[in-house]
Amino acid sequence: MSKIETNQKYFQLAKIFIEKVPFNQVIGLELKHISSERCEIGFGMKPELIGNFYQKILHGGVVATTLDSVSGSMAAVGLLEKHAFPEDEEFAERIKKLGTIDMRIDYLQPGRGEFFTASAKLLRVGNKVAVTRSELHNENGEIIALGTATFLVG
């Protein structure tokens, strides 16, 4: 497949991987972009995502969910590239084994905004473990949180 075809295939797969997941639908996550280098998802503010009485800001758990999802999708791409894009059944087998080992979230600023974008990149994919870094920004480009996550891929 060409690079463009590969990225289109990633997009189709990641769209399902992200948008069909029930809890991601609760938040309203939408895939924006995916390639070997970067995954990006977005969502809009809505009342049920609020985590603080006094201020209209995102719950820390919404931030965590979003960073977990964008990071996991990026790790899935890493896993696919490592194995030269396996056929569909093997793909499904591999993705089933993908699991978050641990994640750190740094909350840099209150989650204030109308639209949020989470992006992730892959720092390393080994035979057993993948490591990602991710960020959440609001529509003004202000950074809200950082994530660092480790995934089991083998």
Place this chain on the structure above:
Amino acid sequence: MSKIETNQKYFQLAKIFIEKVPFNQVIGLELKHISSERCEIGFGMKPELIGNFYQKILHGGVVATTLDSVSGSMAAVGLLEKHAFPEDEEFAERIKKLGTIDMRIDYLQPGRGEFFTASAKLLRVGNKVAVTRSELHNENGEIIALGTATFLVG
């Protein structure tokens, strides 16, 4: 106030602090217990909490949200005890300043079960920072995840 009265006051406050938060209502978090030593919240499995197609398990973001909430409530208790239980306005002022600095989540086992319990304890409350450790178990007492979180309290 007696110890029992203090714990009752904590319970009333934490009940609001946890259960009125919109995103906690999405998950269905309920306060079970709170004291100087320990906070415990519970929630039941339901379809919208699922995070994995192939297996009927909790989304990592649900785990993170729950550990964030139980840990934040425990940090709030630490903050109150540090300041000899302030009156209501001062209480509100202090709680407004409480914020998660960062959190680590270790995903030990897939989030499989019917009912889940998250508990947190306080490891340290200083003048500026509080540190908590938390755990999530299912109804069989199997541990699903661990949390370590740092909160700004001053």
Place this chain on the structure above:
Amino acid sequence: MSKIETNQKYFQLAKIFIEKVPFNQVIGLELKHISSERCEIGFGMKPELIGNFYQKILHGGVVATTLDSVSGSMAAVGLLEKHAFPEDEEFAERIKKLGTIDMRIDYLQPGRGEFFTASAKLLRVGNKVAVTRSELHNENGEIIALGTATFLVG
């Protein structure tokens, strides 16, 4: 082997595993105890371990080194128990593959004291990953730091 014999064998192995490592010798780490449940190592304050001009306290890196060592030893025990205590060559092969994936350290209080004790316990050993929690105390039992670490074991 009986439980006592097993613990003696662990002690001999862990003593080499910890005390022969060059950088552990720089710090002066000594194995105090090891069993299926717990590993404990100690070291004394000395001028070259200092990390802060103004206060005579441990360098954060000394704290990290100590928690890494005690946690890694505990993960090694977990790995051995998982595989029913393999014979010596297989043991060496397995231990070679043991690696720290990531570690979080929470610095709770300045590292002040004359003698320090680090202890670790195993939270989970799976087929691929082990998770440990560790603590560092001074001779007065004051807690200085916490560690949470993930190890590759498979």
Place this chain on the structure above:
Amino acid sequence: MSKIETNQKYFQLAKIFIEKVPFNQVIGLELKHISSERCEIGFGMKPELIGNFYQKILHGGVVATTLDSVSGSMAAVGLLEKHAFPEDEEFAERIKKLGTIDMRIDYLQPGRGEFFTASAKLLRVGNKVAVTRSELHNENGEIIALGTATFLVG
């Protein structure tokens, strides 16, 4: 002061801050560069830094020490810039209060090499907390580890 004068002053201060610390001398840390944007320190491999019998690789604690030092120096710069470069006594007072709250280290590859470079950048400096990200590379530019750290600055 001009930008160049400021960077020279930072360099002088950070040189003391890093190179005079006893435990940093044990490792052999040397300041290479410091500015508002970035801090960089280096050190060479030597036998006492080894952490693994079977392979000639850095102890995880050496990695942690180096990332802690480069990150703390970067946080100090952030603290100074936040307060418009205070005079020397006030500077000393502020630096005394600088403390690591917590740090996460991701060990991406074995610490193999002859010369290592650690670099850090500042992700945010608030009134109370600063957050840094750091990396360790060997002389071939291979990445060995990542750090994420939170510092108390207020």
